Amino acid sequence: MSEKKSLIRLNEIYKSFADNEVLKGTSLELSEGEIVAIIGGNGAGKSTLMKIIMGIYPLDRGEIYIEDKKINMSSPSVALEKGIYLVPQEPLLFPNMTVEENVVIGFNQNKSELGEKLRNLIKQLGWNISLSRKAATLSIAEQQLVEILRGLLREARILILDEPTSTLTFNEIQSFFKLMKDLQAKGIGMFYITHRLTEVFEIATDVVILRDGEITINGPVSDFTKEMLIKGLMPDSVENVKEDLENDLVGNKEDLVLKVDSLSGYGFHDISFSVYEGEILGLAGVVGSGRTELAEAIFGMGEITGGDVLLDGKSIKGYKTKEIIDLGLNYVPEDRHLNGIFSMADVRLNTTSAILSRISKVFINHRKEKEITQKYIDDFRIKVTGQDQSLKSLSGGNQQKVVIGRILSSNPKVIILDEPTRGIDAGARGDVYKIIYQLKKLGLAILLISSDFEEIYELSDRAEVMYHGTNHVALSKEEITMDILTLAAFGA
16 A cells, blocks of 8 residues: 655744744644544644644744645745635625625636536535525525535645534534545545544544644544543543532522523424523524524514513513613523624623623723623633733634623523534633533523534533424433434434
């Protein structure tokens, strides 16, 4: 068997931002037909390394070789010319352009030929997405598909996939993995950034763990177990956090806080469940099952056509969102970039924007504003250079912590968390889990919405599983298993 050809080799890559040394002599290689899974905690250097490969960031020291030829990766255009394509974690689409226009933009080839090639690619994937739809009408999952199509249409020899399955359904993931294997058979190499460890063993040939800018684990996936990777990633594991808090939880099944009674609306029908003080109720289901539409209706953002929502025994059906927040229910949305943050504003404004009317009369009380912001920076260990740092410059995990901090500043009794760890890395995921457990310990009622069944399994005291717009199965703590969640989410 002939030796596989090297596609890209990184030799002793160093990168610092001011006094912060992000990469400390990182060396990595990708050969034909390899899928290298890259995992690591928040701030480990994964995104920085990939941006250096794409020519977005210049390296401070080190060398990059493409097919054993040293390359000065001076710009993204050089990377594209060398057959490298980055599928970003957060979709970057032009909202008023169609799907097809978003995918083929930047090509110099004949548009009709490109369109035919794109249709064949979608057929091969088995994806059901209309090329004539405007990007503004697409769900998060559909936006991610468009980004993936952009990279695949360019026939890159080296693909960088940054959390590509974070918003895909089970069937879409399986179709995508099939395509990855087809590309792998053609000799295409892939860097695969993910926090889903089960996917590492399902699709990757090799695995790399980055910690504080250095590679601490590197080798064939077959050399490792899931437990070994978890230990390497998160010394203070989620299970340890759970054990630490188990004896202190204040949940009381007599303290009913939120009751959803036969609720119907756009995308869901006849939903009933209750959430109690100090309890995490998981709401599982695949993308398209109606979970987010349900959450938005409860929060006053979507139409209710039947049934009722009771908060502390009082109906809030038909109330405006601001009134619902004042009564003690708040919502962390799935798409934090669209609904959750002011990306151009600083950390302080993003943390306190929900309560500005409470801390100001004519003028904003800046002392109070700074105190509240610092509390959440300290409590949640948010990595910032200062309160005036722009939110867009923070990592995804730290942005999510700021969003949760803002929600908590309104002193809610109930929090709806919609995909709270979508698109954030393993380290930040562990931090968010700790925050959720702390909220539970404080007695908050939490409705946790997630398409990540591991997340539902890890965190929930009880679970409801949605399928085709209704809650299909109700599960006690003892009944929650990965197998049952998966079967129920697909109607079995």
